[in-house]
Amino acid sequence: MAEGKPPKVICVYNKKRIGYIGDRVLVAIKGQKKKGILVGLKQIQNVKVPKFDSNNVVLIDDNGTPLGTRIHVPIPTILRTILKERTHAKGADYTKLLSIATKFV
């Protein structure tokens, strides 16, 4: 969120339309629509799952490659299994995001 208005989540790609950790979302950022993955939420989480002071999202394109090169915030370790389950052979590969993550909490 370098400059301008903070990104705004327009749609959550799941049945209940409520975003949880690891969900794919459509984000309106600087006048464009981008896809992203929720990596940290202010929402109350289960036991042993970290909760953050701000909602964090990593922008990705359609086949799962992150647009940026560095992730500033720590990533919850539970994301590794969630994203692994979500990646199917033919579909987008979400685990690329994990490779550029610096710190796991």
Added chain:
Amino acid sequence: MALVIRKPTFDILSAAKWMIRKDCRALSSLVEKTEETEKRPVGRRARFQNPALEYRHIFPEFLPDPNPKWRNSLREKMERADMLKRRSQIDIPEFYVGSVLAVTISDPHAQGKTNRFVGICIERKGCGLRAEFTLRNVVDHQGVEIRYDLYDPTIQSIQVLRLEKRLDDKLFYLRDALPEYSTFPFDMDPEILPEGTPVPVNTVQVKLKPRPWLERWERQELKGVANIEEHLKEKDRIRRELRKTPWEKYDLMKEYRKTIPVEDQTEIWGEVHNQLNQLRLSRKKMFKKRPISTPKPQLG
């Protein structure tokens, strides 16, 4: 003549009867009196001086939920037995809200299958096997909070890096405070207090960020916050006065319904404290040789 004789004998008889009844009553009352002294319970004040009652600060989760609808002595006994079994496997140290802890858990999702987190304990709630505590830390300028179950079998170790208390019993205002008050380095070495010193109370007054806040901190009587008044507007002060409930301090039954009475507590601690002592002594023997380092003056 006969009449005359009969009358005195009658008097003597009734007098004798009266004497006998009086004696036996005296005797019996004597007997009762001696019985009563032994039976007389310990005075009420003495019941409050029982040393085992101090355990309630160290192990608050052993006291059951005071709601009478859920109270059942057998279920509580089974729960306490399970808690002691779990405590025999892992050392759950004495810690309070405000002490800095390092928790290592075996995490199936992480690479090395273990996950270590350091943070200040901002909340400790729940009772029995549901007891849980929350650690908060700022990592790479991002506040992170993690909730742990005290009796979760995946917890490998809980280590107290700095044992201290704060002025409040919930530190939720750290979320709105400046980040320096909840940043703790992951490689912080533990500060061992010399044996038998009382738990220090850290009287730091935290500075809050400007509004908007997560909660209306001015309405909760918080002692550990410095600059609440400067962020308040006039309408907040007026609303604070409206919401005040000065009578709840004197509501004896509300306080009674939130606490476990002394008699139940002495029963609980009587059943539990010798096992807890043995666990403590066995742990102390293992850590005899650690060097005692004086606590470094650290911010926050």
Added chain:
Amino acid sequence: MNQAQVTKLVSKLRIKVAPEPRRLRNPKGPEGRLNKLRKTVTGLIKFERIELNFNRADEARQYAERLISEAIAHGDCHKPTMEIADYWLLEKELIHKLFKVLVPRYENCNTAFTKMYRAPRPLYSRNIEKAVLELRGNPYPSLINKQYSNRQLIQNVLLDAAKYDYRQAKYAEMADKIGKTENQQLNNLTKKDEITPENKEEQIPLST
């Protein structure tokens, strides 16, 4: 499952306490409820026997018991207790009565400090249930006449007789049990004589 409070120590009440408090609805809300109960507790401590509505009596009884137990537990030089007593007793001389009269009276009492009876209801009327609330050991004559030690009641007489028979049957039973064990020892003694006549002496002192 929330955690019990550990800051204060409270002694157990010996009366039945309902899980939820009664609201005693009034225009001032919870503060008005406590003001209402303060008047009742003051009246109870002052007159030692009062008659009022059942709901209000039951709530006031809990608060009176708690007040007396706090006074007994902490005594009169404990500042918070004095504040509580000052709040709950509107007439200030009753505080002296609480600490100088009631505390020594109930110091070693292990039953409830107050007693409550349902007042008799007038028959053909729809009015509210009344109750009589009194402190234990008050100077007034007792409201109920309990004939406990009345041996002449028919049930006591019959029970005494039954007790006598029951005891006799028990003793008879014990007697023939001892008899049986004795002749058991006798016949295994006779058995032992044929086998080992010489160690007879040790056995005899043992069996007598």
Added chain:
Amino acid sequence: MATFNMKILCTTLSKLSVNRVTIRRNAYYKPPKYRPPHWFMPKERVMSEDMLTQENRDFIEEIKQDKLNSQLALESPLAHVDQHTVQWTPFTRRVGLIARKIGNYPLWSKDGKKFQTTLLQVVDNHVIKYIPPEEFNPMRTKKICWKEKRTLGCLLVGSETVDPSTVTKDYCGIFNSVGMLPKRHLFRFMVSPNSALPTGTPLFATHFRVGDYVDVRAKTIDRGFQGVMKRWGFSGMPASHGVTKTHRRPGNIGAGGEKARVWPGTKMPGHMGNRWRILRGVKILRINTKHNILWMLGVGIPGETGAVCYLYDTVLPLKKLKIAPPFPTHPASNDLPLEYYDESIHPFEEQTIMFDEV
């Protein structure tokens, strides 16, 4: 002469007035078939203030204690009957248990997941009486299919011995005739004839095994008169945006035209709870043999803490018993291990769970 006799006959006949007894025989009227079971006796007794002296009261306590000890010393009649004469088949219906819900707390599985469990304590259950199928004709209700039930006998089980002086005399009579102290709860279990038990056999928690599935029947928590949102889960109306005077109300309750009436069974506010409900297929995670406690998976068991519930073998086809359980019941034995754990549960005395590298 004949006419004279005729006259006498007519007068006597006219005096014989037959009053017409009308029996309502119209088609749709059927006399109600509900009646309480034949062992039903009024139980509660009005406690009168009988002014006994202290010695007499102690004497009565002593007698109660003696009777209780004698009943505890009673040796289970199952010990003589050896177990293997009767063969268990998947179609035989075993006796169930009467348990009391004493609370719930979590257990953890071997892979670190937390399960909320409910604790049910089987308080001293004893078989009171067995009624063979031919004598047993229970109250017929349309719901139960009767063809199969005709072959089932009825086994009376009682739990929680109660103080005889607080119960009416003829309720005690049911138990005295069988030589037992009166019980607080008395319940019937429809069992197949070959799983009949002699009277006085104690039933323990080991009647079920760890990992079995069980149906629990109990009364739900009495929530009193509740509105539509809590009782039926309606979503109600928004709290603002100009909504006036209707936020939690049901809204429309019917359609127009010939359907312009309220259909029977329309969901409306009313008394909620305090109804008999069955929760089927509840798994048993752990059994404590000393206090006879069962840990059931999940918190959905109806009833508040301290409520009584009845446990049966499950009737769900996939979770039915396949291998032979302790049939007709587990005999009383004191060399059992203290705790039985399901293989998925992590006992607390074991080491901390470690996940090894995959």
